[in-house]
Amino acid sequence: xxxxxxxxxxxxxxxxxxxxxxxxxxxxxxxxxxxxxxxxxxxxxxxxxxxxxxxxxxxxxxxxxxxxxxxxxxxxxxxxxxxxxxxxxxxxxxxxxxxxxxxxxxxxxxxxxxxxxxxxxxxxxxxxxxxxxxxxxxxxxxxxxxxxxxxxxxxxxxxxxxxxxxxxxxxxxxxxxxxx
Amino acid sequence: xxxxxxxxxxxxxxxxxxxxxxxxxxxxxxxxxxxxxxxxxxxxxxxxxxxxxxxxxxxxxxxxxxxxxxxxxxxxxxxxxxxxxxxxxxxxxxxxxxxxxxxxxxxxxxxxxxxxxxxxxxxxxxxxxxxxxxxxxxxxxxxxxxxxxxxxxxxxxxxxxxxxxxxxxxxxxxxxxxxxxxxxxxxxxxxxxxxxxxxxxxxxxxxxxxxxxxxxxxxxxxxxxxxxxxxxxxxxxxxxxxxxxxxxxxxxxxxxxxxxxxxxxxxxxxxxxxxxxxxxxxxxxxxxxxxxxxxxxxxxxxxxxxxxxxxxxxxxxxxxxxxxxxxxxxxxxxxxxxxxxxxxxxxxxxxxxxxxxxxxxxxxxxxxxxxxxxxxxxxxxxxxxxxxxxxxxxxxxxxxxxxxxxxxxxxxxxxxxxxxxxxxxxxxxxxxxxxxxxxxxxxxxxxxxxxxxxxxxxxxxxxxxxxxxxxxxxxxxxxxxxxxxxxxxxxxxxxxxxxxxxxxxxxxxxxxxxxxxxxxxxxxxxxxxxxxxxxxxxxxxxxxxxxxxxxxxxxxxxxxxxxxxxxxxxxxxxxxxxxxxxxxxxxxxxxxxxxxxxxxxxxxxxxxxxxxxxxxxxxxxxxxxxxxxxxxxxxxxxxxxxxxxxxxxxxxxxx
Numbered sequence: 001x002x003x004x005x006x007x008x009x010x011x012x013x014x015x016x017x018x019x020x021x022x023x024x025x026x027x028x029x030x031x032x033x034x035x036x037x038x039x040x041x042x043x044x045x046x047x048x049x050x051x052x053x054x055x056x057x058x059x060x061x062x063x064x065x066x067x068x069x070x071x072x073x074x075x076x077x078x079x080x081x082x083x084x085x086x087x088x089x090x091x092x093x094x095x096x097x098x099x100x101x102x103x104x105x106x107x108x109x110x111x112x113x114x115x116x117x118x119x120x121x122x123x124x125x126x127x128x129x130x131x132x133x134x135x136x137x138x139x140x141x142x143x144x145x146x147x148x149x150x151x152x153x154x155x156x157x158x159x160x161x162x163x164x165x166x167x168x169x170x171x172x173x174x175x176x177x178x179x180x
Numbered sequence: 181x182x183x184x185x186x187x188x189x190x191x192x193x194x195x196x197x198x199x200x201x202x203x204x205x206x207x208x209x210x211x212x213x214x215x216x217x218x219x220x221x222x223x224x225x226x227x228x229x230x231x232x233x234x235x236x237x238x239x240x241x242x243x244x245x246x247x248x249x250x251x252x253x254x255x256x257x258x259x260x261x262x263x264x265x266x267x268x269x270x271x272x273x274x275x276x277x278x279x280x281x282x283x284x285x286x287x288x289x290x291x292x293x294x295x296x297x298x299x300x301x302x303x304x305x306x307x308x309x310x311x312x313x314x315x316x317x318x319x320x321x322x323x324x325x326x327x328x329x330x331x332x333x334x335x336x337x338x339x340x341x342x343x344x345x346x347x348x349x350x351x352x353x354x355x356x357x358x359x360x361x362x363x364x365x366x367x368x369x370x371x372x373x374x375x376x377x378x379x380x381x382x383x384x385x386x387x388x389x390x391x392x393x394x395x396x397x398x399x400x401x402x403x404x405x406x407x408x409x410x411x412x413x414x415x416x417x418x419x420x421x422x423x424x425x426x427x428x429x430x431x432x433x434x435x436x437x438x439x440x441x442x443x444x445x446x447x448x449x450x451x452x453x454x455x456x457x458x459x460x461x462x463x464x465x466x467x468x469x470x471x472x473x474x475x476x477x478x479x480x481x482x483x484x485x486x487x488x489x490x491x492x493x494x495x496x497x498x499x500x501x502x503x504x505x506x507x508x509x510x511x512x513x514x515x516x517x518x519x520x521x522x523x524x525x526x527x528x529x530x531x532x533x534x535x536x537x538x539x540x541x542x543x544x545x546x547x548x549x550x551x552x553x554x555x556x557x558x559x560x561x562x563x564x565x566x567x568x569x570x571x572x573x574x575x576x577x578x579x580x581x582x583x584x585x586x587x588x589x590x591x592x593x594x595x596x597x598x599x600x601x602x603x604x605x606x607x608x609x610x611x612x613x614x615x616x617x618x619x620x621x622x623x624x625x626x627x628x629x630x631x632x633x634x635x636x637x638x639x640x641x642x643x644x645x646x647x648x649x650x651x652x653x654x655x656x657x658x659x660x661x662x663x664x665x666x667x668x669x670x671x672x673x674x675x676x677x678x679x680x681x682x683x684x685x686x687x688x689x690x691x692x693x694x695x696x697x698x699x700x701x702x703x704x705x706x707x708x709x710x711x712x713x714x715x716x717x718x719x720x721x722x723x724x725x726x727x728x729x730x731x732x733x734x735x736x737x738x739x740x741x742x743x744x745x746x747x748x749x750x751x752x753x754x755x756x757x758x759x760x761x762x763x764x765x766x767x768x769x770x771x772x773x774x775x776x777x778x779x780x781x782x783x784x785x786x787x788x789x790x791x792x793x794x795x796x797x798x799x800x801x802x803x804x805x806x807x808x809x810x811x812x813x814x815x816x817x818x819x820x821x822x823x824x825x826x827x828x829x830x831x832x833x834x835x
Contacts, residue, residue, distance in 0.1 A: 003453070003509065007506040010506050017498070
């Protein structure tokens, strides 16, 4: 009997790990984002990239939903997701606002020049202070903010086709349903 | 084209691993010498092809081949060539490749240095190693291929994790893996013994040097990791009980227990099942370490959450390897009917107590490490246990070990003489108390420091007394056989380690201060003058570099340059400045500028005075040396002349 004991103990351990993997696939990304979901987006008033005399505030964006995409010229993953922003995301039917994060304005503009501009507007958070309120901890991240300024969805990490189909499209569809 | 050759080499390695894993074991089972003979060349061939894959990856890094996704993610044009080589194991895919390559190195070494092993036994051992290699090469090919192309090819790559851009850190993973993977040899020996029904009783003796060397490497890797955390993280701590550290510490503890259990089994023929079980545990915990670090089960942020396939694969692999071996153990473990009985006062009793403490400590660390996961499973919310749990329980468990250490060599196998022990205890005890009292005057009566000095002197005096005894009583040339010398080194190392830990923890002065250029702060009797911050650049980083002049009684002791580096991708990395010494370290880390608008240019600085902290790693190095020296014992290499003791153990195995 005692010789079976190590095996039994290990099987308990293994099922714990199995549970861990399952838990991660279920919870990981949303678990981190959860504190902000269904909370009002923090109020902000940030300058437009390349034109510091103009600024965009949270209030000025109220009234229709928009996607807020956090990017930076130093961010490698952003290059990977950018082609999708240029095509799929742009045609989702909501505004796409660029949030330039901890970046040099000249480098950011050059980066947009090189990779294309899918954004209706780009706001610049040079020192990353406001991003703390948004709970940003790495680029890229993407937020869906509804017409009343409430964060409805958050994606940490690059957007993929899968994410668009399985998460972003349903989230936008849900917003459209509420309107009716 | 070249990267595809790497992939091809891996596929060939996979096929050879399959051959190495299956044919020799069938051969040993059927008594077919031809099939058994496949083991050696297959092991060599697998090593050649995995080595070739490694070489291809190095080549891709050296030639900036950013069309390979792994190269693009982990290097860039500005990265110096030496870090481009070490970038090979800088992330998941490459480090798995390194893991297999080191497994191949061990297999080839085993094939080369085991001429004394019976062919059937060696065939089984190499077969088991082949199966492990098979699992890992398949893992690389199907879930973690480092040769995947990325098109269109990026103009420049990302960056090697700045954490790894440090000379000390470049060799930490390979050395650590030498230890982890090295336990696969002891594991394979045990499986071979279980498969073969232990017809060959001397296998424990042959397994011993391999276990010792693996443990030595693991010790070295842990010491390097601890030193790196101290120098780089900027907090001046040397051990944090975080999951990654624990993952390497658990096999170390079990490995230490295994070394001693193997000695008992070899000399006395008892505890055979326990020795087998410990070899299975040591390697299982190494695999578990790889799993915990690599699967994202514990650290769920970013890294692996994107690819649960890897976690799932490793889990299945673990179930096959660990579950399978434990099942084999349950069916075929030797029923110990004999062996020599244990006397109450004897060397084996002392070693058994040590064994139980070490394995309990490993179980305690495992429980603490998995606690957050258990919390999730039982729906307790996010819970975790920290240094207080580990620190308290670990010290408690190690207390008996430290108390027993000086007696180890004096105790005889099978019987002890209470008389000798009393005299040892008396002398070591008097030395320990005398030194502790003397130390009390220097450490302001701090109990922890006094205990540290007392415990260390107790261990070291006991060890040195035995060295002297051997010197007096034995003829030249027979005084210190390798096995004994290794044991004495390692035990002495424990003493050095204990004094380092307790003195540095109780006497350290750590101060976080705000200093403007020109200001001076006194910490631990040293005056630290801050001379401001200048900008400096390296090949792929720029840094704020502070200048701190350290002086004592007006005499300059050191000029220190702590840095705060910003790497290409924007990651920030502290480079603390350390002035090292035998009796103390002076440690300065640069924090943040107090305020961008502050005209004085003041910064937050961490100024530490850490007495005797170096002894922690010195003790570790002594233990490592002990492992390596003991492996050189000539008896381990002897042919099948079973010692009288090991034959006398009556073992009945269900064959």
